[in-house]
Amino acid sequence: MGADPVAEMTGDRPVGVAIVDDHPVVVEGVRAWLATEPRLTVLSTGDDPDAVLRAAPDADVVLLDLRLHGRMVLDKLAELSATGRRVVVYSEHTDPETMLAALDAGAVAFLAKHEGREHCVATVLAAASDRPYVPPALAGAIVGDPRPDRPMLSDKEREALLLWFQSMSKASVARRMRISEHTVKQYVDRARIKYTRAGRPAATKAALLARAIEDGLVRPEEIGIYRSQATHDRPTP
Amino acid sequence: MSADLGASTDRTAAPGASARAPEPQPGRASVPAPRGSAPTAALAAPAAVAHASDRGARIASVAIALAWHVAIGLPAVLGARAEFAAPAVVLGGWLLVAVAGVVAGVRLLRGAPLPPWPLAGLLLAVDAAVFAAAGERQLFAAANWVWSTLGWFFVLAMWGRRVTGLVALLTTHALIALVAVLGHGHDPADLARYAMYVYGTFSLPVAVFVGSTTIVGLARERAAAAATMHAIAAERDAAEQGLRERRDRLVLVGAAAGRVLGELAAGRADPDDPEVQRRCVLAAARLRRLIAESDDVPDPLLHELRAAADLAERNGLPIDLVTIGDPPPLPVEIRRRLADPLTGILADARGWARLTVVSGPDEVVVSLVTPDREAPEATGPPPGEHDDGPVQHLYERDGDIRWAQTRWRR
Numbered sequence: 001m002g003a004d005p006v007a008e009m010t011g012d013r014p015v016g017v018a019i020v021d022d023h024p025v026v027v028e029g030v031r032a033w034l035a036t037e038p039r040l041t042v043l044s045t046g047d048d049p050d051a052v053l054r055a056a057p058d059a060d061v062v063l064l065d066l067r068l069h070g071r072m073v074l075d076k077l078a079e080l081s082a083t084g085r086r087v088v089v090y091s092e093h094t095d096p097e098t099m100l101a102a103l104d105a106g107a108v109a110f111l112a113k114h115e116g117r118e119h120c121v122a123t124v125l126a127a128a129s130d131r132p133y134v135p136p137a138l139a140g141a142i143v144g145d146p147r148p149d150r151p152m153l154s155d156k157e158r159e160a161l162l163l164w165f166q167s168m169s170k171a172s173v174a175r176r177m178r179i180s181e182h183t184v185k186q187y188v189d190r191a192r193i194k195y196t197r198a199g200r201p202a203a204t205k206a207a208l209l210a211r212a213i214e215d216g217l218v219r220p221e222e223i224g225i226y227r228s229q230a231t232h233d234r235p236t237p
Numbered sequence: 238m239s240a241d242l243g244a245s246t247d248r249t250a251a252p253g254a255s256a257r258a259p260e261p262q263p264g265r266a267s268v269p270a271p272r273g274s275a276p277t278a279a280l281a282a283p284a285a286v287a288h289a290s291d292r293g294a295r296i297a298s299v300a301i302a303l304a305w306h307v308a309i310g311l312p313a314v315l316g317a318r319a320e321f322a323a324p325a326v327v328l329g330g331w332l333l334v335a336v337a338g339v340v341a342g343v344r345l346l347r348g349a350p351l352p353p354w355p356l357a358g359l360l361l362a363v364d365a366a367v368f369a370a371a372g373e374r375q376l377f378a379a380a381n382w383v384w385s386t387l388g389w390f391f392v393l394a395m396w397g398r399r400v401t402g403l404v405a406l407l408t409t410h411a412l413i414a415l416v417a418v419l420g421h422g423h424d425p426a427d428l429a430r431y432a433m434y435v436y437g438t439f440s441l442p443v444a445v446f447v448g449s450t451t452i453v454g455l456a457r458e459r460a461a462a463a464a465t466m467h468a469i470a471a472e473r474d475a476a477e478q479g480l481r482e483r484r485d486r487l488v489l490v491g492a493a494a495g496r497v498l499g500e501l502a503a504g505r506a507d508p509d510d511p512e513v514q515r516r517c518v519l520a521a522a523r524l525r526r527l528i529a530e531s532d533d534v535p536d537p538l539l540h541e542l543r544a545a546a547d548l549a550e551r552n553g554l555p556i557d558l559v560t561i562g563d564p565p566p567l568p569v570e571i572r573r574r575l576a577d578p579l580t581g582i583l584a585d586a587r588g589w590a591r592l593t594v595v596s597g598p599d600e601v602v603v604s605l606v607t608p609d610r611e612a613p614e615a616t617g618p619p620p621g622e623h624d625d626g627p628v629q630h631l632y633e634r635d636g637d638i639r640w641a642q643t644r645w646r647r
Contacts, residue, residue, distance in 0.1 A: 094559075096561055137559070140595065144562040144596070144597065146562060146597065162595060162602060165561075166602075166604035166642070167591075167638060167640060168591065169637060172635055172638050175635050176635075176640070
């Protein structure tokens with residue numbers, strides 16, 4: 001991995017972001033958050049995903065409010081993800097079912113609207129390089145996934161997700177698990193990568209997975225690429 | 238400023254304050270009860286009603302069968318015993334059916350009926366033997382007791398099953414009788430009598446059998462409908478109460494947020510003032526909780542934790558309570574061990590707090606994270622891990638945060 005994984009992806013130009021939200025005040029707020037990070041630039045904003053992307057066809061990352069004009073746009077999310085758009089969903093709907101449904105539909109990441117600037121910037125930067133970022137709310141949804149066909153997580157991955165969800169501090173999780181922060185992040189990210197195998201296939205999921213394998217985060221056989229999903233992705237007991 | 242917000246909030250909250258104390262209040266605690274018990278009640282009530290109706294019909298059927306056998310059958314058999322072709326067989330058959338009938342009746346009333354088909358086989362064997370042993374003269378007489386009595390014992394044997402079983406037995410009974418009648422000649426008068434007898438033996442037992450089944454079915458349906466109505470009513474009451482509570486909270490929370498925003502807009506409050514910032518954080522946390530939390534699935538553990546969070550919030554602490562999954566039903570002792578250590582620490586928390594609950598069918602993990610303070614640990618538990626029965630407690634301070642966790646595993 002290079003010194004700056006994002007620069008590695010986009011060359012020297014900053015990451016282009018498109019923001020889709022039907023509340024102008026939220027758009028302005030997010031824009032202000034992203035403006036604090038020189039590696040990010042907002043290319044286009046608006047309340048209609050198609051119009052926003054027509055205005056900025058080269059956007060690297062789309063920040064999508066999951067609820068537009070009173071309707072959940074999971075179908076639009078799936079459509080964009082299928083065409084390879086890196087969509088970071090951000091929403092005030094933080095019930096676990098919605099978050100997992102967004103991942104299944106191909107969202108690169110899910111961000112709760114209250115999770116704040118640092119998580120938002122980190123999520124968008126990670127998404128631009130097809131790398132996972134799991135904010136605490138999403139960690140909670142994954143660790144509590146009750147679906148019988150959920151991906152199989154190791155005990156360490158579950159524990160790291162749980163503690164990250166509880167404490168929102170990787171340093172504290174690291175102290176508690178007596179491992180390095182880097183290892184905490186690896187456990188959390190590996191759990192997230194396993195979710196690229198859940199739900200319908202999407203170009204974004206394939207990209208996340210490919211990058212994770214390239215980075216050495218997971219080995220192909222760990223997530224059942226060469227074998228049937230049924231034999232591998234059994235839930236942890 | 239903080240006193241102002243806390244005090245004004247408390248004043249507004251006063252009417253509902255008692256409902257938010259950390260101890261489970263009878264008024265609030267009763268909310269989950271109707272919904273929690275509704276499914277059980279909805280299943281149990283119709284079954285109980287159906288059972289009661291069925292029991293009445295069983296007693297009636299057993300009484301009819303045995304009374305008929307003894308009061309009508311026995312005198313006729315005894316009176317004509319010299320005229321049978323084989324008196325011993327007719328009497329022995331009567332006795333055998335009497336014994337089998339008593340056993341079957343008692344078992345039926347106790348809810349443990351005899352296996353139907355062996356009993357039916359025995360009855361049909363007696364049927365054939367008695368028809369053969371009665372002789373031509375007694376064929377249509379009352380002394381040939383199997384004609385009239387046996388149908389009622391068929392009813393006992395087939396109780397609780399489909400009517401086709403009973404009809405099959407009665408048909409076999411009619412065929413045995415037909416063989417016996419034809420065996421004694423082809424007198425048209427006998428055939429007419431036979432037809433009449435068959436009609437008599439079919440109609441009453443089938444009517445009683447079908448009637449009782451129908452009544453039990455209707456009773457069960459009516460009871461189920463009533464139970465469903467009750468469950469819906471209880472659910473509606475709970476939902477309405479939940480809605481009222483949320484509306485009250487919205488008024489309360491909205492007022493506090495509105496005051497800060499109003500002061501900011503009017504320029505009376507300075508956004509750089511840490512106290513104003515703290516009030517904003519608190520108002521935002523309250524609004525967030527209002528949006529995120531609901532009592533849609535009332536659970537006693539979550540209810541207790543919410544009450545504790547409400548109390549901390551009213552004392553001016555911005556708090557997030559995030560729950561993932563529904564806790565399984567837990568004994569009160571386990572719930573106490575999960576919640577109490579955390580609510581104690583929460584009462585002492587300053588700055589902010591994050592309370593999380595992750596539940597699965599076999600595990601519930603509750604965690605409280607608050608900023609670590611320099612203050613000596615007067616009220617905190619000893620750091621480290623220890624087990625309190627099936628619940629594991631963990632408490633630690635790492636300079637950044639205080640982290641308390643309770644974990645129950647099945």
